[in-house]
Amino acid sequence: MKAMIVYSSLTGNTKAVAEAILEIMPEGTELYPVDEAPEPKAYDFIAIGFWADRENADKKAQGYISTIKEKRVALFMTLGAYPDSQHALNTMENAKKLFLDNNNDIMGTFMCQGKVDPRLVQRFNSLPADHPHGMNAERKARLEEAAKHPNETDFKNAQKAFEGILKGR
Ligand SMILES: Cc1cc2nc3c(=O)[nH]c(=O)nc-3n(C[C@H](O)[C@H](O)[C@H](O)COP(=O)(O)O)c2cc1C
Incomplete structure (x- = not known):
């Protein structure tokens, strides 16, 4: 093969x-x-x-x-x-x-x-909280978990x- x-x-x-x-x-x-x-x-x-x-x-x-x-x-x-x-x-x-x-x-x-490019995370962070891609508790937790992968x-x-x-x- x-x-x-x-x-x-x-x-x-x-x-x-x-x-x-x-x-x-x-x-x-x-x-x-x-x-x-x-x-x-x-x-x-x-x-x-x-x-x-x-x-x-x-x-x-x-x-x-x-x-x-x-x-x-x-x-x-x-x-x-x-x-x-x-x-x-x-x-x-x-x-x-x-x-x-x-x-x-x-x-x-x-x-x-897989950890998300810090530049993208930075962009999420700079958006208003009510923006669809803005940072909120759920997104923050997800990005923090992603940052540990792949492990x-x-x-x-x-x-x-x-x-x-x-x-x-
Ligand atoms: C421009 C950009 C767009 C992304 N879009 C998505 C997405 O739509 N959904 C998702 O789950 N992750 C998204 N991600 C996260 C990446 O898919 C994830 O971090 C991936 O592990 C990156 O793989 P790589 O290191 O091999 O490039 C995005 C990342 C970037 C930089």
Whole structure:
């Protein structure tokens, strides 16, 4: 099986998860940032990592995903929101649709929180409290939790998820 991991990562969270997953992938699995990823054609299995942006995979990841056709794939995502939130579920569902549009076979998914770029947090902080993106207690708690991720448990969970995916479960 010729396999590769392709990740899109702005601040390093998704890259760190990609590197953890690589540790349990079959020997010879290749790892690429999305800007350097080869054409998908020659690969049997592709793991794609992206960060959440506007309820979908980030734009760079979307560009690459659109080139993947009729492949076995697995998705992993890092995001600021809680993984069990409706926002997280919607985000993953929207990303999955991009793959299904091109007849890919989705073998599994994984997601975990990832610390949000401090510049964005700064922007939230500077907005009025009644602004839809303004800071409030709930958002503050979520951002503080996100700031602790991805952590060792996330890396282990990502590895477990991909071990299961590789076994075809
Ligand atoms: C411009 C921008 C937009 C974002 N939009 C969302 C979003 O819509 N939903 C969400 O849950 N997280 C959002 N995030 C948080 C990132 O998805 C999260 O921090 C992710 O772990 C970043 O991954 P990276 O370090 O690999 O770039 C956003 C972050 C940035 C910088």
